[in-house]
Amino acid sequence: MKQIKFQKSTNKEFTTTLQDRVNEYFKGNGTKRYGGRTMVIKTIVMLSLFFIPIGFIGSGLIQSVWLLFALYILSGLGMAGIGMGVMHDAIHGSYSQNPKVNKYLGYTMNLIGANSRVWKVQHNVLHHTYTNIDQGDDDINAPLFLRFSPNAKRYWIHRFQHFYVWFFYGLSTISWITTKDFVRALRYRKMGLLKGDFKKVLLKISGWKVLYYSYALVLPLIMVPLPAWIILLAFLSMHFVTGLLISLIFQTAHILEETSFPKADEKGIIADAWATHQLATTSNYAPKSRIFSWLIGGLNFQVEHHLFPNISHVHYSKISKIVAKTAEEFKIPYLVNPSFLSALTDHAKMLRQLGRA
Incomplete structure (x- = not known):
């Protein structure tokens, strides 16, 4: 990947003003940037939502096929909640002021089958x-049959991606728990982004996955008095629900008709400053839906998250007013969809557009 840099001289006053105002918000309210009690409660809820149904399944008391599927899918909702509302803050270092707390709660991603170290490189x-920079942002570096950027090569099959993409969104966490972490770990090592003894890295990734499969699939296969193919199908349904939810929440903030997909010049420089680049490539949605926001870890405020990833999501709804006001003053677009449905519709239109031009 070519070394990409942002213009430092562009919109410096906007960046400084915004940072000062957000800092003043926390100072004036005597509030810390971290999650606090709210995050502790959410962590207990989401971990319980995942582990309690899995525990019932592993107990061997479940004999009904429909109850088996219901419990696995319920765990899938908990898994999504852990990913969006617990692990996400922890890996960004915004869950707690204590780095060790962030480190250990970041391991909740390992407990649901993926790998926090690989995710940290991919995401952070x-x-x-x-x-939204092609060949830079790994979230849009899609497999051959998907196209998430107008700057990526287009193939004939992309004409139909707005029909079949939803199925592959559902497979995303199945990919995580099987091959994706290993493939990306190898690539990140070649890029110089994954340091240390690579054999130990692979062993740790493998060890966590063995632990996950042991209680999430192997134990149910041993204990549940139902055919193995039914248990496996129920397990896959859990991951399909999780993968679909997480993909839709993240993709509807970036792959839209209104967002930008900038290209670097021949020197590898993006025309915007980093902060204004985030505003141009990211959109909020459903800003007034407090319950929805709580459930998805504040990721409906993706603009604020991208500008201030070191601030816990519990504060995003408050600081969004500061960001919106400052952007308006400096005449910088602040993208927002009124609802999740409108964002999802916009995303589907963009997928169709990317398949045709």
Whole structure:
């Protein structure tokens, strides 16, 4: 990947003003940037939502096929909640002021079958730094049959992606728990983004996955008095629900008709400053839906998250007013969809557009 840089001289006053105002908000309210009690409650709720149904399944008391599927899908909702509302803050270092708390709660991603170290490179480094930049943002570096950027090569099959993409969104966490972490770990090592003894890295990734499969699938296969193919199908349904939910929440903030997909010049420089680049490539949705926001870890405020990833999502609804006002003053677009449905519709239109031009 070519080294990509942002203009430092562009919109410096906007960036400084915005940072000062957000800092003043926390100082004036005597509030810390971290999650506090709210995050502790959410963590207990989401971990319980995942582990309690899995525990019932592993107990061997479940004999009904429909109850088996219901419990696995319920765990899938908890899994999505852990990913969006617990692990996400922890890996960004915004869950707690204590780095060890962030580190250990970041391991909740490992407990649901993926790998926090690989995710940290993919998400914190590549996605947050190079948002919507082809070959830079790993969230839009899609497999051959999907096209998420107008700057990516288009193939004939992309004409139909707005029909079949939803199925592959559902497979995304199945990919995580099987091959994706290993493939990306190898690529990140070649890019110089994954340091340390690579054999130990692979062993740790493998060890966590063995632990996950042991209680989420192997134990149910041993204990549940139902055919193995039914248990496996129920397990896959859990991941399909999780993958679909997480993909829709993240993709509807970036792959839209209104968002930009900037290209670097021949020197690898993006015309915008980093902060204004985030505003151009990211959109909020459903800003007035408090319950929805709580459930998805504040990721309906993706603009604020991208500008201030070191601030816990519990504060995004408050600081969004500061960001919107400052952007308006400096005549910088602040993208927002009124509802999740409108964002989802916009995303589907963009997928169709990307398949045709």
